[in-house]
Amino acid sequence: DRKDFSGFIFKIQANMNPNHRDRIAFVRICSGEFDRGMDVFLERTGKKLRLSNSTQFMADTRETLETAVAGDIIGLYDTGNFQIGDSIYTGKKAVKFEKLPQFTPELFMRVTAKNVMKQKSFHKGIQQLVQEGAVQLYQSYSTGDYILGAVGQLQFEVFQFRMANEYNSEVVMTPMGHKIARWIDPEQLDEKMSSSRNLLVKDRAGMPLFLFENEFAERWFMDKYPDVKLTAKL
Known part of the structure; x- marks a missing residue:
């Protein structure tokens, strides 16, 4: 029964118009009304943002959108403020919608x-494409190398194609095979825990995790460090 505006960002798409390198955040309006130029709060950061550039997609065309109501889906031109799962709202009472479930990757590639x-x-290209959510980005603690994670080979192929065609950046993808990703509390982390069988990396939020070679490597780690808690996803 909320009358104030609220919306949920469920998709981000880079380069919908390659000539302009634009980036669109897709928002489902959950309550209230949208008016172009209105100020909203971004729940994740608490920042106030003005929604001046809004669009609506009709078949192969897009039109500037002035108003919209609950249930509508609108596109917001984004300069990097939004992430998938963000909530935006007006009014004094903060709104936070439940985030979309995030997959835990099983296949990994080093990318250079x-x-x-x-x-x-x-x-x-990497920073913009990983924000769309099809692949996850990690970085090695020891070398700083970029590592991509996905649930299937197709996501890697699409990433490689888009990097070359949309960002004019050919990439070298080195397969790392199947890994088991497990996050660890930063307060429990000792970098000496890392080995050839459990690579220590950090995710986009800077949170540490291990990429285990297999279930045996994970069990060996848990036997060696029984007080350390590992989680399958944040």
Whole structure:
């Protein structure tokens, strides 16, 4: 019965218009009314944002959207403020919708730029594409290497194609095979726990996790460190 505006960001898409390198956050309006130019709060950060650039998609065309109501889906041009699962709202009472479930990857690839002179487009492409949620990004504690995680090979192939075609950055993908991802409380972490059978990495939020070679490696770790709690996902 909430009358104030609230919305949930369920999808982010980069380069919907490759000529303009735009990025669209798709929002489902959950309550109230949307008016272009309105100010909203982003629940995750507490920041106030003005929604000046909004659009609606009709077949192959897009039109500037002035107003919308609960149940409508709108597109917001995004400069990097939004993430999938964000809640936005107006009024004095904060609104936080339940986040979408996030998959735990099973396949992993090391990814590097084929041309070291194109590091800028390489980093930009990675940061924008992983925000869409199809692949997860990790970084090795010891080397700083980028590692991608996905549930299937197709996600890697799409990522590689889009990096080359949308960001002009060819990438080298080195398979790491199946791994078991387990997060660890930073307060319990000792970097010496890492070995060839359990690679220590951090996710996009900076949280540490181990990539175990197999179930045997995970059991061996748990036997060696019985007081350490591992979780399948955050």
